[in-house]
Amino acid sequence: MKKKLNTQLISIAALAMVTTLLLMLLFCYNSFRQNAFSDLATLSRIMISMHENNSWEHVGEVANEDNIRLTILDQEGTVLYDNKADPQTMSNHIDRPEIMEALGHQVGKADRQSETLNKRTFYYASMLEDGSVLRIARETKSIFFSLFEYVYLLVILLVFLLILCGGLSIYFTKSIVDPLKKLANEEGALQKADFIKTGYIYPELKPFLEAMATKQEQMTENALMRQQFTANVSHELKTPLTAISGYAELIENGMVPDEKDQKRFATEIHKNAERLLTLINDIIRLTELDQREADVEPEKINLFVMAKECVRSLEMNAKKHHVTIQATGENAFIMADRNMMEELLSNLCDNAIRYNRENGTVTVQVLDRLDHVELVVTDTGIGIPLEHREHIFERFYRVDKGRSKSTGGTGLGLAIVKHILIKHHTSAQILSEVGKGTEIHVRFDKA
Ligand code: ADP
Numbered sequence: 001m002k003k004k005l006n007t008q009l010i011s012i013a014a015l016a017m018v019t020t021l022l023l024m025l026l027f028c029y030n031s032f033r034q035n036a037f038s039d040l041a042t043l044s045r046i047m048i049s050m051h052e053n054n055s056w057e058h059v060g061e062v063a064n065e066d067n068i069r070l071t072i073l074d075q076e077g078t079v080l081y082d083n084k085a086d087p088q089t090m091s092n093h094i095d096r097p098e099i100m101e102a103l104g105h106q107v108g109k110a111d112r113q114s115e116t117l118n119k120r121t122f123y124y125a126s127m128l129e130d131g132s133v134l135r136i137a138r139e140t141k142s143i144f145f146s147l148f149e150y151v152y153l154l155v156i157l158l159v160f161l162l163i164l165c166g167g168l169s170i171y172f173t174k175s176i177v178d179p180l181k182k183l184a185n186e187e188g189a190l191q192k193a194d195f196i197k198t199g200y201i202y203p204e205l206k207p208f209l210e211a212m213a214t215k216q217e218q219m220t221e222n223a224l225m226r227q228q229f230t231a232n233v234s235h236e237l238k239t240p241l242t243a244i245s246g247y248a249e250l251i252e253n254g255m256v257p258d259e260k261d262q263k264r265f266a267t268e269i270h271k272n273a274e275r276l277l278t279l280i281n282d283i284i285r286l287t288e289l290d291q292r293e294a295d296v297e298p299e300k301i302n303l304f305v306m307a308k309e310c311v312r313s314l315e316m317n318a319k320k321h322h323v324t325i326q327a328t329g330e331n332a333f334i335m336a337d338r339n340m341m342e343e344l345l346s347n348l349c350d351n352a353i354r355y356n357r358e359n360g361t362v363t364v365q366v367l368d369r370l371d372h373v374e375l376v377v378t379d380t381g382i383g384i385p386l387e388h389r390e391h392i393f394e395r396f397y398r399v400d401k402g403r404s405k406s407t408g409g410t411g412l413g414l415a416i417v418k419h420i421l422i423k424h425h426t427s428a429q430i431l432s433e434v435g436k437g438t439e440i441h442v443r444f445d446k447a
Helices: 002-051 056-065 097-105 143-149 151-185 189-198 203-252 259-290 303-320 338-354 401-406 413-423
Strands: 068-073 079-082 107-113 119-127 133-141 298-302 323-329 333-337 360-368 372-379 428-433 437-445
Touching: 002 056, 002 107, 002 119, 002 133, 002 143, 002 151, 056 068, 056 079, 097 107, 097 119, 097 133, 133 143, 143 151, 151 189, 151 203, 189 203, 203 259, 259 413, 298 303, 298 338, 303 323, 303 338, 303 360, 303 372, 323 338, 333 338, 333 437, 338 360, 338 372, 338 413, 338 437, 413 428
Parallel strands: 323 360
Antiparallel strands: 068 079, 068 133, 107 119, 119 133, 298 333, 360 372, 372 437, 428 437
């Protein structure tokens, strides 16, 4: 990147220099020409006024001293007098542009390449009162050749400028690229954010770099969470597997001769196997939701009907916990993924049953409000202490580990709920009082 930027910057500088030089030359050439003609015009006027009291021969001699050629011609272009050559030997000049112009417009000018390559002759002709034409000419060094004399100076200047531009371009490129490089080398996301704030970076680059740093921070966090999750999963799976393996080994070795004990151990194995299955199911579901494999397929759903179905399917379970469960409210329509809504309802209701008290109640309420649909799951259970409330949606977070496990909890139910809520662009509000109960509110847009 540095090399490319440098080459580009230096090429631009070189191009700019060459164009400036060419334009300058053009400008110089033009002004040089104009000056040459205006000098000749002045000289020509002086000579005409000199001629009032002197012969052309005399004026010609004076002009000769200044290396100026003076020629007098008649209207036909025949040379009458010339201060540098014999008029007899000179051809007719009527075809010369400056003469033609002077005959038509009083004055005429022209410049021509001299016989010697590095010289140019400027001609100025003016018509006199008697109809004859005065032409004066001066030979000068060609402007390009004069410039060539200084060409070494120009080359030195160009080389110097190029070196200067090169240096500057290296400096500017460095000032863009180096902070980026340094940033890339910064280890943590925090150090990066700090560097963006304090290090010198072009302001225009900051938003882009900040976005990148945030993204990286999220990625690091995600990676960390995954790592932690994997560790937790292994641990959670190990417990029931160890139990299963242990009981099975005892039976295998004939160490449980009593039939009653055998049955008890088999029940334990069964229970732990069930627990493994629920755990694995929840883990798979969570991973699916995580990997966006499960995209929301929204359809119009009557949330009240769904709540009643959920209550019906959980009635047996509630009875086992000596809890009554009911659905109240009114028909209310939302756009949501059917499977996910069923999972959401059953997870919330399942918790409300499991963390309830003896003879408690669970109420699932569906309310069709003016601008939204509200779902409220209320229980009369143990409640959630304030300090735990922000954590219960985390994976494997349990307030009371013993109770969660003994009631068949995996610690993943609310993590699944959270994913579903995020996918439906909503969230849950928790109202809870320890020892009295919990209310979980979720708002949905109306269909
Ligand atoms: P679990 O499988 O352990 O129930 P969840 O993710 O469903 O896991 O819930 C996380 C924790 O939040 C639970 O362990 C429990 O401590 C607490 N919790 C969830 N719902 C309730 C509730 N209705 N009343 C009291 N505590 C609850």
